[in-house]
Amino acid sequence: MGKIIVNGGLPLAGDVRIHGAKNAVLPILAATVMVGGVHIIHNCPDFSDVVITIEILKSLGAKVTRDGNTLTVDTSGALGNFIPEHLMRKLRSSVIFMGAVLARNNEAKISTPGGCELGPRPIDLHLKTLAQLGAEIKEEHGYLICKAEKLTGKIIHLDFPSVGATENLLLAAAMADGETVISNAAREPEIDDLACFLNNMGADVQGAGTSTIKIVGKKELVPAQYTVMPDRIVAATYLCAAAATGGEVAVTHMCPEHISAVLSVLADCGCYLFSTEDTVLLKAPKRLLAPGSIKTMPYPGFPTDAQSLFLAMLCCADGTSIITETIFESRFKPVPELCRMGAKISVDGRVAVVCGTERLSGTEVNASDLRGGAALVIAALMADGTTVINTPEFIDRGYENFEANLAQLGADIIRYR
Numbered sequence: 001m002g003k004i005i006v007n008g009g010l011p012l013a014g015d016v017r018i019h020g021a022k023n024a025v026l027p028i029l030a031a032t033v034m035v036g037g038v039h040i041i042h043n044c045p046d047f048s049d050v051v052i053t054i055e056i057l058k059s060l061g062a063k064v065t066r067d068g069n070t071l072t073v074d075t076s077g078a079l080g081n082f083i084p085e086h087l088m089r090k091l092r093s094s095v096i097f098m099g100a101v102l103a104r105n106n107e108a109k110i111s112t113p114g115g116c117e118l119g120p121r122p123i124d125l126h127l128k129t130l131a132q133l134g135a136e137i138k139e140e141h142g143y144l145i146c147k148a149e150k151l152t153g154k155i156i157h158l159d160f161p162s163v164g165a166t167e168n169l170l171l172a173a174a175m176a177d178g179e180t181v182i183s184n185a186a187r188e189p190e191i192d193d194l195a196c197f198l199n200n201m202g203a204d205v206q207g208a209g210t211s212t213i214k215i216v217g218k219k220e221l222v223p224a225q226y227t228v229m230p231d232r233i234v235a236a237t238y239l240c241a242a243a244a245t246g247g248e249v250a251v252t253h254m255c256p257e258h259i260s261a262v263l264s265v266l267a268d269c270g271c272y273l274f275s276t277e278d279t280v281l282l283k284a285p286k287r288l289l290a291p292g293s294i295k296t297m298p299y300p301g302f303p304t305d306a307q308s309l310f311l312a313m314l315c316c317a318d319g320t321s322i323i324t325e326t327i328f329e330s331r332f333k334p335v336p337e338l339c340r341m342g343a344k345i346s347v348d349g350r351v352a353v354v355c356g357t358e359r360l361s362g363t364e365v366n367a368s369d370l371r372g373g374a375a376l377v378i379a380a381l382m383a384d385g386t387t388v389i390n391t392p393e394f395i396d397r398g399y400e401n402f403e404a405n406l407a408q409l410g411a412d413i414i415r416y417r
Contacts, residue, residue, distance in 0.1 A: 004389040006380035007412035008362055012247035014409045018235045018254040019045040020228035022398045024190040026093045027167045028197045029053050030100045032073040037223030039073040044228055045400045052091045056083055085111040095123050098146055099171035108146045125165040132156050133172055153178035153217055161186040161298045167194055174203040176217040185213045188299040189258045193229045200224035232258040233305040237374050239282050240309040243271050244382045248283040256280050261302040265291050290319030290356055296326050305371050307331050312375035315343040317356040325350045334372040337365035341379055362387035367394045381411055
């Protein structure tokens with residue numbers, strides 16, 4: 001299980017490079033099963049969610065090798081359509097394999113996916129939209145079985161701009177007969193990255209990154225080589241850590257446009273920001289200012305994945321912050337642990353009120369999800385004394401070399417495994 005030990009109170013300083021995006025690389029890896037051949041994926045990070053995705057690929061019959069941050073995925077042989085329950089339960093985003101496997105084999109059999117417990121995240125929308133393309137879906141003995149002799153393009157309106165449902169539709173529609181139009185599609189940059197990879201495979205996807213996406217199905221696709229976009233939430237994490245500690249950090253190999261909502265709030269907190277095409281320099285004041293109100297929204301609004309990071313960062317800001325969570329019900333799980341460190345936070349349903357205090361004190365806390373775990377590290381970095389963070393494996397789901405990168409920036413942090 002291990003633990004992370006942080007001696008807080010040191011301002012971060014220096015440069016940190018951002019790795020490939022977790023929420024982009026996972027659907028891209030799933031897409032490799034759609035066509036036989038050798039795919040080469042660059043800028044592929046190495047953390048547990050990617051490791052599990054590779055296990056799923058291998059369980060289907062693919063051959064996967066890693067050379068640094070490049071993955072070679074060979075799907076030349078016959079691939080199965082069954083994903084074991086123990087793998088599905090480890091990873092929420094594993095549900096996107098349904099559309100990819102269905103596109104190749106006309107059948108997919110999966111169990112309900114797992115992942116961080118952030119409240120209800122039903123896959124009903126995934127199933128509803130795949131059914132609209134012609135898939136027949138039934139449940140047997142705890143497994144979902146999707147079959148389709150032929151998928152046919154349709155005009156589909158999403159009740160909610162779900163990232164996962166949009167991705168599954170892109171994968172399934174890329175090889176369906178005719179044209180599919182998705183309205184109220186998710187607009188996240190990771191959707192655009194998946195679309196770019198599919199187009200490199202010979203698909204015809206237009207409008208990704210907007211609320212209306214058009215996909216003209218192709219009978220045949222080809223293997224592709226692709227470089228994954230940088231992780232915008234990891235970039236936000238290091239910026240929040242620098243801001244929380246009164247530091248000065250340059251975050252490189254990122255896309256500032258992807259976190260414009262985050263940068264706007266950081267500026268409201270009193271941080272000096274300077275952006276270039278692929279770098280953000282942040283210089284924090286001695287004490288942050290409370291920004292007032294933050295409300296999570298689908299992209300391009302403030303990202304729910306950054307909410308926990310700001311929840312921690314604002315614990316010692318000057319003033320009161322109000323954070324409203326509109327995406328997931330259980331994004332305030334770090335609150336009890338932050339309060340153990342001396343934070344003054346009250347929660348009423350989906351609203352958290354953070355009254356800034358002078359300081360936090362190090363103690364022993366438990367991570368319970370990916371971003372909540374990163375938030376506890378941010379709190380520990382600015383706290384007086386020593387903080388012990390248990391169950392750091394949650395953090396391992398989406399960060400590569402997290403402790404080493406923070407140590408390079410001047411943090412007193414060590415990981416015991």
